[in-house]
Amino acid sequence: MSEKLKVGITIGDVNGIGLEVIIKTLANNRILDFFTPIVYGNTKVASFHRKAIGITDFSFNVINSADQASEKRPNMINCWHEDVKIMLGESNSIGGKYAFLSLEKATDDLIQGKIDVLITAPINKHNIQQDEFNFPGHTEYIQSKTGSKDALMFMISEELKIGVVTGHIPVKEIAENITKETILAKLRLMHNSLKNDFWVQKPKIAVLGLNPHAGDNGLIGSEDQDIVIPAIEEANEMDVFAFGPYPADGFFASDNYKNFDGVLAMYHDQGLIPFKQLAFHNGVNFTAGLPVIRTSPDHGTGYDIAGKNIASEQSFKEAIFAAVHIAKRRKEQDDLLANPLKIRKLTKDRD
The missing domain is CATH 3.40.718.10 (Isopropylmalate Dehydrogenase)
Structure with missing residues (x-):
């Protein structure tokens, strides 16, 4: 794991507030000092949301794979190329279809180690249901993909x-x-x-x-x-x-x-x-007990405020930093287990 972590981000329901809180979070360039963001979505959909909330000085660096990510820009992988009809505030099959495409690609990259952690924007647990997603929510889907018993x-x-x-x-x-x-x-x-x-x-x-x-x-x-x-x-x-x-x-x-x-x-x-x-x-929703790290904000799709530029990005930002901190702690833990002398020194220092 490199010192600067690659943070994968799914966009959630395209008709909700997911991309709004993502863009608001990543619009602050100082955040790039701490991690490299890779959003799994579509640039046209992102542009629609950016215009809806009136942010003009922001854009994504478009890449084809996580290994092409720039550390100096927010990155986006296009998970589909067709045009999408966005209906802000509406729960429909379109929102579920593209939320799943984003989640599927990001989860695969997470499991393969192409990204270090995953942050999931809110989905609608009803409209995302399909042949490939028959789960109550993110937690159960990612648990299944990792083969974890619990x-x-x-x-x-x-x-x-x-x-x-x-x-x-x-x-x-x-x-x-x-x-x-x-x-x-x-x-x-x-x-x-x-x-x-x-x-x-x-x-x-x-x-x-x-x-x-x-x-x-x-x-x-x-x-x-x-x-x-x-x-x-x-x-x-x-x-x-x-x-x-x-x-x-x-x-x-x-x-x-x-x-x-x-x-x-x-x-x-x-x-x-x-x-x-x-x-x-x-607050942050963290799926504990898995070999991978996934967090999400503690709110839902926010259909009632979608596109109105009033959604708070604070919980989403907290979800990112929680995942980054957990990843760093796990790496330090692994390093300590690989070097028993460090454990003895830390124990001695605490005493």
Whole structure:
């Protein structure tokens, strides 16, 4: 991995705010000091969005492959050449088709090592469905492409890092998918990510209860006593320091989350509602547990504001820098493992 990382970027739904936040992020030339951006999309589509938001002094350096990327310009690989009819703010099959073409090419380059990290702009999980994409979202698609058995949807910010046991599934299916084995697997993934990706030596993880009041000693459902507590106990026997289960409402209302390095929620909204409340505009969606690094902003396609020049690029920018920092930490970790003398020196220095 070169010192200056190659950051791959997908454009998401062409009718949403993806290209707007991408262009706004990359329009600041100082950002090129930190990484080399490679956007997977189409220059005509990018030009449409650039004009829609009134940015005139910006253009992409067009390349055919990642190895041609210029370190001094934002780069773009044309993933298709036909004209695309853009309907800003509309969810349609066109948005899904070209979001997938961007994602497919970028993911292939990521897996082949042609780019170092991948940042994905928002897709519409409904209109992207097709023969080649039959997944609930980015996380599951990239997990499948890498052949990974499991992954953790890990929402990260300075204020809070929270993962979920169950992701994009219907609410009525949540309880049946909460098992001791699944909770343990997600705890291990979070523990390893906190150590290797964020360099927390002994992570403390809070586990939220499934039921209101964490079951209230079995009065409101038995899952917390029969499944969640045994999982926490077994995790601690494996030196994964987990605590709980905590009732979700009081846990966040009392600021108890500040006492932990990570939080494991049982289901999507239990984790993402407080996360977006506490870290909106600064939050990042990180797919932990994979051999590759992928992040995304914590917002959606933003159809209601597409093309109006009011979308904030802050979360997208945070997603890029989170991926870059994680990549550098992983490389430093690999270097340390390859040189035991450095590990002993660092340990001695800490002592």
